[in-house]
Structure formats: structure tokens, C-alpha cells
Amino acid sequence: MSKTKHIFAVLILSLLGITLLVSLSKLPNQFEYANSIYHHVVNNSITETGSLNFVTAILYDYRAYDSLGESTIIFGAVSGIVLLLSRKTLPVSSHGLSFIVKRTFGMLTPFIFLFGIYIITHGHLSPGGGFQGGVILGAISIIFSIVYGSEFDYKRYSPTTKTLLETSGALLFIGLGFMGILLGGNFLMNLNILNAEVGSLLSAGSIPFINIGIGFKIGAGLAIIFYSMIQKTFKEEVDL
């Protein structure tokens, strides 16, 4: 039974693959459409948003609403994971790794934090932005749990703190969106808050602020996800 199913699956997949390959090879090669978003963004982005990084300009200005939906997805995943795993016992700490590792990471952590903050705040000038930097910030919490034990992480950043950070990040984003309405424009309009010369840190309107909001939201959310998932593991280790 298992064998025939296996062969059947392989047959169907190879058929699908050949069809896909043939179909894709027939796609046209040129894509010089006249009235596309690409031409508008590439030609007008700097004057319209003030961001040197065009990907950031699209993520947090032209299509900021998509980023709102995306950070909501992270929020939904966090809520779902906490809902499913919340009824378990409180986490008990492991002892962490060895002394050498602890000291090394004690020295490294500030730099990781700095790197995360740099990626977030320079999102409009260089590759990176709220998402990538936020994940790096969330990784600090993961490192704390692994290297120092989850009790240390619990003391430093309790789940309540993380929840507050996450919510305030999201509310900062939505608040900036509403500011647009209050100032006579539309939701998620690029506000003219930071209007230094293009290319400096304090430029690109409200994009750096949105970056910061998303960064904290993503970082805290991922830390909560990891924190909820490790709970039982560390309990087992103490029982040993």
C-alpha cells in the first residue's frame, strides 16, 4: 500500500513538474510594460519619500498597509501560540551553558543589540529595516534563554514586558497612520517629521519611526514565540 502510494505520488509529481516546466518556458521574456509601478518608484521615489533604499520606500511608504497586515500576521501567530501553550506549567530555568560561553556572550550581546538597532534605524539608507533588525533583537532573547537559562531571560524581560513592547510597537505604527488622517491626508501617509537632507539619518519623513515600531513589535513577538515554545524542555532538564 505504502509502496504503491509512493510510486503514485512520484508519478503525479513528475507529471506536474513537466507541465510546469513546459508552461514556464512559454512565458514571455520581455517585461517592459509602460505604465508599471517600477518606473514610477525608480524615478520618483527619492523626491516623494526621501528614502535612499527603494525597498524600504515601498515597504513602509508605498505599500505600508501590506507591512501592517504582515506585522498583524506575526501578532496573530504569537496570540495563537500563546493560546495553545499558555496552560502549561511556568518555565523552570536550565543552568545554561558553560562559564566561558556565558562570559563571551556577555561581551557580545551589547554589540548584537547595537547591530539590531543600527539595522532598524538605517533602514532607509542601507539594506535592512524594521523586519530584519527586529529579528536580530528577538535573537538576543533567544540567546539569553539558551546561554544563561530561561530564568535569566524571564528576569530581564518578563513576558509582560515583551507583551507591552509588542503592543506599543504596533500602536506606534497605527498611531503614525492616524496622524496622517489628522494632518489632513490619508491613513499611513508619509508625514513630514524628519526632513533633513536626503541621505542623512534624520530624513525620509516617518519611515524611521515606522521602522522602529515594526522592529520592536517583531523582536518582542518572536521572543514571545520562542519563550512559549521552550517551556517544557527546561522543566525536563531540571528533573534530571
Next chain:
Amino acid sequence: MINNFVFVVLFLLGFYAILVKKNLIKMVIGLNIMEGSIFFWFITLTDRGKMIPIVNGTQVASQLNDPVPQALILTGIVIGASTSAFLLTLIIELDKFTSSTNPDQIGGMIED
């Protein structure tokens, strides 16, 4: 052409894992590979062989690559990560009830 081929191979490998593998974690890995293949394909499809879409003072705007797909893929990567994190949580939960990660325990994927 070669990019299309790699996309199809990776996509089918991921699909194969979901259809055939008897381990839910492997199936999530397959899902991740499928996602990666689509993102890779989108990048190669819209790569105009120009410069990275970040202005550095010297480039002319028309020399830049298309930034829109990159923004879409960034969104897609985060969505994929949260989806697989949630799926893995469900697998932990299932393991508590059945102490197994075999998809046949849940009645298989193509049975009621």
C-alpha cells in the same frame, strides 16, 4: 531557463515531502523549501541584471533593479516564518497527545 528548472525541482521536492514523508516535521521542512523556491524564482524572474535598488549618489535611477518584488518577498518571508512557527507549535501539541509525529496518526493528509 535554468532558474525555472531549479524552481520546479525545489517546488516538487517540497511537495514530495508533504505528500510522502511520514514525519510532520519533515513536512514543515518541505513547506519551507517550497516557499524558498517561489521566492528565489520571483527574484530571478524580475532581476534585470542591473544594480541593487539603493541609491548611492552616483547611480542613475534607470540603472536600478526592480524593488517591488523584493518588498513583496520580504513580506512573504515573514509570513512563511510565522506560519511554520505556528505549525510547529501544533506539532508539539499533537506530540503530547499521541507521542508521535507521524501524519498517519492524524488520519493522513488525503483522508477524512
Next chain:
Amino acid sequence: MIILKYLLLIFVMATAYLAITFEEELISIIFLSIFSIILTTLYLIHNAPDVALAEAVIGAGLNTAIFMTVISQVREGKDSIFREDD
């Protein structure tokens, strides 16, 4: 550059194949991580540094950590780390 790209394409298919076919979950996850890193390089070759950074941080970093946690949870209380595949 082109040779490098073709080499990476071969590697990316090989790692995906290995990630799926290895019985041991831990090795699978390591291969998935390598798969992500190679994809990162490919994104860089195709002029997409933002995507490359995100893939490196999320695909190779975070995903691996989460997968490892899950394995450590799922495996406990089982005598053998090699599970029968029937």
C-alpha cells in the same frame, strides 16, 4: 560569477534533497539551514540585499532555533533518535 551561480544552484538542489531524504531530523534541519544560507548568497548575486538579509536572519537563524526547540520537545521520552519510517 556565472560558474559560482551554477555551483550554488547545484548545491541548493542538493541540500534541499538531503534535507528531505535524511531520516534523522536534526541533520535535516541543519541542511535546511544550509539551504537558506545558499539562497541568501543567490539573492545577493541577483542584486537583492534586503531579501538576502531577511533570509539570513529569519531562514537560517530564527527558523533553525525554532525547529531545534521543537525537536528537543518532541524527542523526549523516546529511546531512539532514529525513528522507523514505514
Next chain:
Amino acid sequence: MNITLILLIIVPLVTAFLIPFVDVFSNKARKILVAFSTLLEFSIGIFVIISNYSSITNNSFFLKYYLGNWIPPIGITLSMDMLSLFFSTLISFSLLFIVIYSIGFIGHHEGKYYVLLFLIWAAMHGIVLTGDIFNLDVFLELMLITSAPLVAFKRDRNGTEAAIKYMFYGTIGGLFVFIGVVLVYFNLGTLNFADIAQNFNSLNIFSKKLISVFFLLGIFIKMGVFPFHFWLSKAHSACPSSISALLSGVIVKVYIYVFIRLFWNVFGYNILQQTGLNKIIFVVALISTVMGHIMALNENDVKRMLAYSTIANLGMIIAVLVINTKLALLAGLLHVLSHLLMKVSLFTTTGYILQFTPGHKLEDLKGVAYKNVLIFTGFTIVAGGMIGLPPMIGFASKWYILKAFIKSGYNWGSVITIGGSIFAFVYYIRYIISGFKKLSLGPPERFRLILSVFYRERVVTDIAFIFVIAVIVVGVFYKVALGPLEGAINVIQNPSLYIEGILGG
């Protein structure tokens, strides 16, 4: 420029973000917040109808909102025409009562439950109002990832299994939709619905076919139509009844909205006709109907029986929609309304009844008719509606479907519709008879230990009665609904209205 459009999405979103924040400080503040936001969101929906009443009556209703001041096709546009209004009103109405039902059914000790419920609400409005194809994908994923935890809400083995299946199928469907988005962007260089609709015909037939196939696959996998229905019955029955009502009644309808919007307004119905896909969809949908009815007949679990009936009705709606005559579209939309009302009321009444039975099986229902007379009468009435008896709304919609099938010469469709009614009669009457059977001696404590003891029993019964009454009242006065529905059909049949509405002025 109408600010109400963005408020319809942002109000539930902000509520969801605020609930954990408020939870930290006070439990009581959250109750007030939930109640307040529910009413606020519903009244915004009412406000849209009242303030635009004149334009709704003369079919010129069109609202749009440019997010971030970017005119299309550059930014994301929200828009609302008669079709969106119809679905948005359905969502607001049913979600209002489902949230109140949950307050009675689940209680207030579960903060995250309400977070996810409000996120689903925001996602559904986001899907219905959006005018951007990638944004549609993002919100579809949001709806998936927020409804899956609620499927596993009981934290038992059955719910977890169902949620895993639901997530796998939903994610794969999402990947197919994403491939469709990739192809659209590669071929047209734009993501705006109206812009795509304007330029779609200039593509070669091959690209058009590829794009439609991928979108169809994605939507059908997420919807649970015949070859991909394996997850549906489990997911729709393993969760608490309030969530079953939401999944089976409302979320399925949102996917139908996506199907209509994409394949009539954005890609155009012509593409289905040119490639012969409409015949395939028709056959697949009818197979889905037959399979759903047969599996419902075989089922001994009341909630799974209702879930299979959803598959059957879903197939019927799609089959009648792809005929694409005016009467057929009217019948389809009317059945969307009728199936939503009837499924939600069936699940709300069943949710109440099941709290007094030892299990979900057929024999467990013995004697419930004597214990909960009024609620069981409601269940019987609505079951009659599902079979197609007047004066319930089910009769009107089935009558229109039958008329549409016969007028356009699809005799197989009419045979299957009538046969489905007979099947439905058989499988509903089994449960009703079982309910009236006298109790043999059972164990002394028939009240099983349940996760959700009623928080407020009165609220649960009242909401169930509201839906039962709605089924009858709408069934009697269904002609009132025909006017707005014709406006929606006008939008469906004239894609140029949609294009002009967004791109022009």
C-alpha cells in the same frame, strides 16, 4: 475619499492590539473594550448604509480610499461597491452576534480568544474591501493563521489534528495564490485590481490561462472544494460551536467573494470561457455537492454532518455562479445569504444542545428535544430550511437555483439540487427523530465535563433564537433583498464599472 472604509478594518485591528495591553492592567476593562468595539464596528457598518442610502438605491454606490495618498496603480486602494457592501454587511451582522454568543459560550477568562476573533474580523473586512492583489494574499494568510488557533482551541487531540490539516492545506493554497501574484506582476508590472483588469486582455492566452489556473487552485484549496475537501469536515467540527459557525458560515463566504471578484471583475469571465475552465469548475462543483451529501448521509456525528453539508452547499453555489446568467448570479448570491444564516443558526443551536449530551454522536442526542424544547424546535425549523421547505430562506434560494439551472439547460444541476434536498431531508430527519426518542436509562450524570461551561446561558439561547428568527423573517421577506442583490449583479457583470470607479477621478 471615505474614511469609514479604513475604519472598518482598523477598529477591530486596534481592538485586537489593545486587548493584551489592557489585560495586563485589568480584566474588567477588557470586557468593556470587547463590547464597545463590537458595537462600534457594527454601527460603522450601519452608518455606511445610512449615509449612502440614496446612491445605494440608484445603483451608483462606490466608495474608495487611497492609502497613504498614493493614487492607483502605485499604492494600495480600498474600495467598496455593491458586491463588497453585500458581503461586508453579512460579515458585520454575523460577527456582531457571534462575538456576543462567544461571550456567553466561552466566557471572559480567555483573552486571546477575543484577540483572534477580532483579527479574523479585521482580516475579513480587509479581504472584502481591498483593491490590491498582493494585499489580498496577505489578508488571506492573516485569516488562515488567526482561525487555525481557534480550530485547536479545545486543546484536545481532535482539535490539534484538525488544525494541522487546516494549516497545511491553507498554506499550500496560499503558496499557489502567491505564484499567481508573481505571474501577474511579471506579466503586467502592476498589482492593482483595476489596472490588472484593464490590461489583462492584452496578454497572450497562455499567460492568462496559467494565472487563472494558479488562482483557482489556491482559492479552491482554501475553500475546500471537492478534490481538496479532506480538511474541511474535521476543521469545522473540532472547534467550539461559535467557531464552527464562523468557519462554516462566514469564512467560506469570504472565499466565495474572492472567487467572484477575481474571476468576474479582475480577470473577467471571458478567460474562464476561452480556456474551457468554466466547464471544469461546473463539473467539479457538482461532484463536490454530490460527495458532500453522500458523506453527510454516512456521518453519525452531528457537527461533522453539518460540515459535510457545507461542502455540498458550497459546491452548489459555485456551480450556479459559473453559469453566469443574471438569474444564476442572483441565485448564487441569495444562496450565500441563505446558507450563511442557516449554517450559523444550526451551529449556534447545536452548540447549545451539545452541552447537555454526553457526546456528538447520533445516539447521544436521544431525548434532547424534551430537555431543551425551544432550542430544538429552532434546530428543526432551520433544518427544514436546509432541506428547502417554505417559508424559510432556504426555500427561496433553492427555488432560484433550480430555476437558474433549468432556464440555462443544465439539467444535471437541477437533478442534483432536487436529489440533494431529498438527501438533506434524510440526514436531518435522522437527528430530529433521535432527538424525540424517549430516554432509556442512562448514567445518572448525563452532563459531561466540558471545557466551556456556559458563562451566561441566557445570552447563548437568545442569540440562537435571533438567528432562527432571521432565517424565517428573511425567508418571508426575501424579495426586499433582491434589489441590493441586483445592484451587486450589476457590478459583477460590468467590470468596466469597477475599473472606472477606481482609476477614473
